[in-house]
Each structure stands twice: as C-alpha cells, then as structure tokens.
Amino acid sequence: VVSGVLTLGAEVICARVPGLTAKQREMCRSSPDAMVAVGDGVRLATSECRHQFKFHRWNCTAISNPTSFGHVVIVGVVAGSREAAFTYAISSAGVAYALAAACAKGNISSCGCAPGPKVKEPAPSGWKWAGCSVDVGFAMRFARKFLDARELEGDERSLMNLHNNKAGRKAIKLNLSTECKCHGVSGSCTMKTCWKALPPFREIGDKLMKKYYRARPVALSQITTHVTRATKPKKHLVLKKGKIPIKRTPKKSDLVFLQTSPNYCERDLAAGSLGTIGRACNRTSRGIDGCDLMCCGRGYNTHQYTKTTQCRCQFVWCCSVNCDTCSERTEEYTCK
C-alpha cells in the first residue's frame, strides 16, 4: 500500500480488481484511462457474443463473470473448445475496438488520431487521406500487452488462447471501413478526403462467427531448430488432419481449438456444459434453434399465457400519449 495516495482512484481500485496478474495491475496503474476502455470492450464483447449465439445450444452465458475480471470462465465453456476460441477472440476484438474508439474521442492520454503518414495505401486520384483515422496500432498493442499477460503457462492452452486473441485483433484491423467526405457543392463527389474508421461492432461479430464455423483443430508440436543444439525446442501449434498433426501452421486470422466440443445437451458442470433445460425454442424452425435440435430430442413444454401490450397509441395535444391495452393468448416453448 503506497502512502500518499489520498483519493479513491485508479491506484486503489487497480489493487482490488480480482483476477489480474501482476503485470496487468501495473498496466492498470499506469493507464487508468485505458482501463475504462478495456472495461467497455469487455462489455461490448459480452453482448455481441450473446447476440451471435442466441439461438445456439451454447449461448455464451459463460462470458461474463461478476466475481473476476477476465473473459475466460470455465463454467459454461469447455476449455480448449471452439466456443472457447470464439470467446477469447471476441473479447480481444472488443477490447481493441473499444480502445481505438476511445482514442478517437480523446479519452486516452497516450493516443489520439493515427499518427501520419496516414495510410500506407496510395489514394486514388481526387482523393486525399486526411481527417482522423483510428489509431488501430495503439489499440492492438495495448490489447495484446494486457490480454496476453494472462497466459502464464505457455502450454498448449496458452498457445491456443494467444492465437485466438491475435485472430480477434486482426479481425478489427482488417475490417476497418473507409469514410469519405465530399468536397464541392456539385454533388458529384469527384474530390474527397477519406480516413479509416471503425465499422459497427456487429460486423466484427459476424466475421468472427464465420471464422468460428471454419475453426481448425490444432495440436502442440515441438520443432528442433537445426542451428545449434543449445536452443530449446520451440513449442508451437500445427494443424491436424483427422487426428494426425501435419506440418502446416494455422493462418493467423483463423480460429483454432484443441478438442471437439460436447453437444451441450446435458448439464455437466465439470466438463463445462450448462445443458439446454429451460431454453426457449422455436417450434416451427428446423434449424439449431428449433425445438427438435435445441432440446436434443427430449421434448418441450408448451406454456400458454396471455400477453398484454400497449396498442392503438395516440398522441393527445398537448402533450400526452394515450394507449389501449391489447391482450392476446400466445404460447411459449421451453425445453424439458
């Protein structure tokens, strides 16, 4: 405890946030303004993950944990599974996204607009790179330093998490949108200034979902460098074909996982599955959100109830709104 710190601020709070490694605490103390953005990023990732998996058996309830900071939670996700891969990637992407957005708003002391020369691509004629391009570089560096500081072991789980973190950050970098402002009144927009901006986070979520469907299984491999016998064999991940590891390394932007996921039908907390008892399902759908697949053949309960809503609302001058109440009988289906 440092004496002389008299305000209820970053120093004290950083010391008390549960689930931070020493290095993360150090970063917290030195850049409290960036930590606020990190928190926003985690919130963003949480809601996006829930949105993307809303109609799947595993619905990403695992990602937010009120007793510890950290996106990885064992309850509700099988360690080393595809879902864990997505969880790490979306969290990493969310944090990088929020940091870049905070920079552009001037909320972080060590960054602002991307420092020039603005963009490496040459501008087509009539265009000019100007304006405030997001400082993706800063965001990615900070996100990497902070989130990767969690991985202490260096085993295959760590390597997988680091790889997926990177895939998440890359998803941000590769999907920046170009915004332009036209010059001139004629409306033909032949002269404009352009800059790189962040797309809506939903786009990033969608891209990462695609990567989720195409995630690759990997295994740990040790290579011995031929140079000297003194160098330790370096661990890294290689792709698997079936059960056999092959000599190819996975692409940096792909998601990787170590073990196949369970079907998430039955509740098995030790294995990490919450099961689908009590989940809402769609009777008429034939997809994964349909009652057949969602309930894993166990059947579903139908719950009939009267839904009351406000309808036929009218604006009365001045200034209130009068509504009627409509009620209708609807049904809700939940898995057994």
Add this chain to the structure above:
Amino acid sequence: MCCSHATGSCKSICEKISLVDIAADAKLRNQTVQEVQKFCSPQLNNFWECLNTSFEEMSRGESWFGRVCCPLPQSENCRRACVTANSIYDLSQGCRKSDEISFFNCLDRQYVGYECCSNARSPNCKEACLEIFKSRLTPTRLQRNMVLEQCEYDSPKVLGCVKNFIKVTPATNLHKHMKCCEKSNKNKCREACKEILSLNNTLQETMDGLQIGGCGFPLFQDQFWQCFMKPVDSINTVEISRIDRVGMDSAKWHCCSRASTNECRKLCSKTFLKDWSTLWDDFHLKCLSQVAQEELRNCIDEVDEPCELGCDGLSFCTNFNNRPTELFRSCTPEADDAARNDVTLWQTRHELTLPGLTLPLKNISKCSPNTWKAVACTLQIKPCSRVSHANQICRNVCLNILSDCVDWSRVPVKHSPETICAMLSPEDPAVSCISLESFLAPSGNTYESIDGQVSSPCKGDPCKESEICTVNKNCLPGKHCSPYKCTPGCKLGEVSEYLVPEGTYVRIPLPNNQNRCLKICKCTSNGIDECQPLPCVLLGSCWNNERRHGEIFHLECNKCTCYAGEMICSKKQCENSLLGGRNTAYTTLPCNCPPHFVPVCGRNGNIYPSACLAKCAGLSDSDIEYGACQDPCRNNPCAIGKKCVPDTKICLSLKHKPCTQFQCINGTANCGSLPKEPVCDVDNKEYANSCFLAHNNRKFAYQGPCLQGCAYLGEVCGINGKTYISECAAIADYVSVDYVGPCVTVGAITDSKTIQCPTIKCKPLPRADCLGFTPPGACCPICGGSLRLLYSTKQIDRALYVLQTQNTQSLTLKATLQALERQIQVAQCSLKGYLTVEVDIFVVVQSTEKRPTALQLEACVREAEKIASLINRQSPRVQSEISLSSLVTASVVHTVHSSATITSSSFLLILLAMTFLLGIELP
C-alpha cells in the same frame, strides 16, 4: 465426483452438497452425512467408499493454509482439488494458473501470512495474526488492535511483517466522487455508496464498505467503478489526451460563432473540439449543406482553401486562365479534372444531383453548354468575390439556367426554378455573389505577357505534410535560390491541415467549454505546447447596449468599432465637429498639434514627431524621452561583463512594461546553444544571433538576415518618421523609405496621395496613375495597397497578463507585421507598416520590383485588399494567432487622387483650408 455412483434422489442430494462448505466446517460434515444416509441406502458401496475417501482427504488437509481460498476457483475440478489438498502441489492436476488467477493470488497471500505468523511466540499472537490474513478485505480496527496487543511484547517479527497489511490511508475529499453513486444499476449499491462516501473513512475501509454494501468487486466493465477510475477534477481543467489539449480543429472552431442557429453553433463547437469522429456526418448534413449557413461555410472554407490571387494553367476551364489579379479558392489541376468529370456526368446521365433532389436535364450539349461549363468550373474552382470572399452563384444566373435547361415536365409540381434557387443562391441581391458573366468568355485581361511577372511560389503546397511554405523574400530574380522556404510548423488540431510556423503563439479553445474561453499556446518543435488559459472574454456590447459587438460606425470623421465591450476608435483630428462647427485651429494632426518636428521617443519604442503628438497618443510625461529613439545602448545599461546589443521593438500596448530595446549578452555565453535569430552588422555581414555579433565585437546594423537589393549605406528617413542608417535597415524594420537623408519634418495628414512637405524632394512614382497613398505623417506618396488597421489594446493586455514578462515578442508591432506578411502569397509584393500618430497601424503592400509593371502594382493592391478582408471578417487565420488577434477592423485607403479629397461642400472653405495649410508650412 462421487455423485456419478448414485441415482435418483440420492444423486440429487449428493449434487447439492457444497464441498467447500463442508470442508470448512466439521460439524456440517457430520450433519451432511446424516442427511445423505436418509436418502442413500448403505448398499451403494462405491458411493460410500468414494464419499469416505473424500472426507478423509478433507480432514487431512484441514490445517493447510490454502483451505480458506477454496471458494474462489471458477472450475469445479479446481475446487475439488482444493478441498482435498494438503499442499500447493496437490493442486497441479486440477487447477491451471492462468484460469484461476484470483485463487492463486489468494494462495500467495495466505502463504505470506503463514510464513509471517509462524514467527509468533504465543498462540494468542498466532491466532490474531492468522485472523488478519484470512479475510480478503481489509483488517478491521478490532483485528488490528488485537494483533498489536498480543504480539507487541514477544513477537516483534510478526509485527514487522504484518505492518504492510494493516497500514491504512486516510481518504480526503471523498464527496467529489459522489456523482459516481448514481452510475450503479443496483439500488442497494447506490444507497450504500452515498452513505459511505459521506463518512470519510480510510480508503481501505471505504472500498470494503462499497464492496460489501452491494456494489460487488471492482470490475472494469461496471460503469459504477469506471466512474472512479476517471479523473475527478473540474471539467474545465482536465486535459487527458492530445485531442483534449489541442482540439480536433482549433482553427475552424473559431468559425462556430458564425452559425445562424443555436443548434448548429453547439454542433460545430462539439465537432471541432473533441467529437469529430462521431459528429462530422451529422454536422455536415444539418449545418454545412444548408444554404442558410453560408457564413459558417465560408468561414470554414477560409481555413482549408483561402482565397488566393491568380489562376492559370487549366486545361478544361480555360476561361479561368490568365486571371492574375482575381481571387480563387482552388485553382488546381484536380479541381479542373473534377469540373470536367461533372460536365461529362451531366451530359451522359441527363440529370443534376443536388442535396436531396435530382433534376432531370435536357441535353445540355444543346442547351447553353457554355453556361453549364462555367457553372461546373465555378463550383470546383470557387472564385471569390472581391470584398467578402463569397462563393455562391447569383440567383439570376440560377433562375436562368434552371428554367431553360431542366426538363420540368418530369419534375414534381411542388418544385420550380424559384424554389430550388431559393435553396442554392443568396436571397438578398445585395449580398455579394458570383455572376458567371466574366467566366463565359476568356479573360479580358489586357496586361502584356504575364509570365514571370507575378508568381505565387507556395501554390500547390510544395512542402512536406508537417512543414509550412513561406515565400523566400531574399531571393532576387536571376539569382540561384529557391523561391520558397519550407520550415517546420504545427497543426492546429488533430484533423487540421492549417499550419503555423514554429515559435508562433496561438489561441486554442479550452475543451468542454461553454463560454468560448481560450488559452495561449506556443508552437514548439514538439507540437502545440506550453499552454496557459486566457481570461475569458464576453463579446458584449458597448455604451449601455447602444452598440453591439462587432458593429462598425463613425463618430464624426473617425471610424469606430465595438469589440467585446471596448470602444475602439481612430484618433483622427476632424475638421468639423458637431458641437463646435469648423475648427479654426485645424492642423490635420491629432489634437491639432502644431506640425513642428521635435522628435521624442516613447517608452513603447515608437518615435513621435513631437511631444504633443506623443501625449495625444496616450503617453504620459514619464513615458517620453526627448531625442529620436537613438541607440538604446548608449547609456551602457548592461552589467559589467555583458555587452549591449540593440533589440528594438514597438510594443503595441502601453501596459507592456518594460519594453526593453536591447539585449545584454554574457561574454561567456555559449552562442551556439542560443536560438537562431540572425542579425546583420554595418559591413553587411550576417551572424546567427546577437551573441555571435557581440562576441566578434561588430557594430549592430539591424535584426534579421542581411538583405540584398537595397543600399546598406546612407541615412534614409522612413515613413514612420525614424531615421535609419541605411535602406536595408529600414526594410528590415518593415518600414518603407520616405525620402533620402535624415528625417527633418512631419507631413500633414490627408486622405490623398499628395506630396505633403514642400521642402522635400520625393522620388517619382513608378506610374503616376497608380493606386497608393501618402502615409500619415510622411512627406511622399507611395504606390501600393494601403490599409489602416485598428487594434484592441485590451486584447493585447489580456495576453500580456498571461505571458507576463517572458516571451512577449508576439505582442510587438513587428510580430503583427510578420504574421500579416505570411498571408501574402505573391513573391513580388512585400508588406510594410508602422504605428501612426493617430494610434492605428498603417500597412502598405508594395511591389518589390524597381520598375513594376501595371500588373505587378495591381497584384499588390489586391493582396492588400485580401488582407483587409481577412481582418474585417475576423477570419480564423486572424483569430488563431496572438499577433493578429488584436486587429479589429481594416480600412482600405489607397486612392488614385492626387488632390485633397473634398469633405465639405463649399468651395470657399476648401480655399481657406488650403491657404491655412500652406501658411503653416512656412518655416
């Protein structure tokens, strides 16, 4: 775990067992066993075996220090491993460190406690010690005192290692965080927060209170805790990031007051201060593209694309070529191409796209093709109107072209040429607009061969992104040198492209500001830095609201303006006054001072032709020294060991004290480490700074680099009434030569271009019919664009108050003239000026050529008009720099007339006035 061996009700009760709870409490364990026995038959051997082994392991490891951490792990496996563990090594199977960071942090803390407490000599002390470490929260006062009591006498080592854990910090000013209480979404937390923050306990107790009181552990995602992480000082003084310090575009921010609606004003301010990334689209749509916001749009265009003289070299918009004395915003090849594309687009698509509307066109290659081409070129190249620099096309043009060439049969009835032109063109025909007539045909210029006569070397910005282009004045034609110089500069904002050179003092708005308050900053090699807040200015009215801020009017013959509650007028002496009628003692000089030439030197560094005129200008007796501002070093004002080198300047405000006119150079100073401020000696040799000149024992001639193309020997009299040792010295001081030889007289002040002193022989004008003026107080007329500028001393005083005694170079006349000269883009024109006896600044833009052509003279006149327009419209270029921000109005005074302008209508009075004037001139 063992539950997999059981089924049915036995299984469900098994699953309900909380391992962690029964591991901590032996009694509970027995209770649980009894419960389980009720539901589970003794036949289930595997089940009972498993359960017993678990219980054994649990009791074995009961005294392990890590047991208290067992509720923490996230995973079930790890929890199980914890409750049956005896030491840390038993955990390696079930627990992974990266996944269980809080758990391992807890174990570390317990280990420290275990080590520490094992030093205790008495069991009481040991127990009190362990109590301290058990809880994750701060030890309470009770626990702290227990330890102190029990361990004081016999276990000092324990006290030593426990000290860190029981240290608490008193908290101050917790009420400042009160607003964070509202951010929580839990009622319980909100209440607890308000209560605890008003108590002002120690920091640790406060945190504990908040955590237990319902706010949970501090997490970054929680907006409640985020609020505490943010700095809590008052909004105006906290500047977190570069964007806060310098703003997004502080030059364009000055335009925000021109918006005609409150909404646009606020949106503009927010966009340019901080929120550009999120608001620019909105701002563009709601404000910039609306016709009603023409003033705002014009002002913003001023920053990126100021109106500059001359257009040539275009391949499509050829009617715009050969116009060296007209103003355009973007006469560039890109704009030319864009115009060509526009016309092609209209021809092929047969439609005209306007904001929010698409009009179908007839075949425009048949319907006034010339006019359409002129419209496209005007929209891209943007010619400026002469005085107000406006860009809109006149309404009559709009009406004509739309009525003729739009296919009205396909347009919905509600639109007509009138309604559409009302959106695009100014309603009031008196507002200056661009009539296309002059662009429908090639330029009617009659100047003979323009090439090389007038050039703008900085056109097209040849310098790198962070460098500013200035015209190289010291490059004479024919010599081998670059016509422009690139010097490092600072951007006035993260997205701004407007640069100021290093060393300039600028005005930047404060972030989050309601009252348009500003601060002074300096452009250093690290960007905009060293900022200090200026006193806020209310743009109030004068004279009990009779005159609004910015209003220009005349009081008798004097031009006046109201600026932020300050009434600023020129101090011209009027011939007729409302009260007294014609003034019989009228001498044309202020205060009707007699035209005697007995020069005095003011404390502000300015020379006045007589003490009467100095006092009329506001100086008191103590501010005046007799004698014409001679060598400031003549009285050896420096201490022993230091050499005096002149450093003359004219301080624009009388509050600027002292206005030292010299520098004391230390004989042992390291000249190379001092800033580069070149000076020239009497032998026309240049030194990097005054220090080098002093160390080499040379005689100082003038500040600035040694100039070429002027005489460096032979006294001359400047238009400001000061005698200079050479023409070059006068030019280095931004002063034109009035006549050769020392100054001997003061000339009468009129509005014309006449020779005012009968005894002086003036140089002949390059062209007798040129536009020009006789500077007030000088004898000879000069050709060139002439302006009289009024400035606000209060503005200067505000800056003085902040800058104190250091770095007040920016508040001198020379700094103002330098800043104005930077606005001149034509290489063949230069700017000169001085502080007149009528307390205004006379500025003249003259041609640098010995025998200027008509075109060159005209170009310089237009440059002067351009500067007048910048000042009168309070352009952001003027408002951003400290040296220019005190200028309030400019009057264009150059004239062709060589005879006195007639103010009164009676011929007799003219005769009388003339005889009177002539009468005074007699020696």
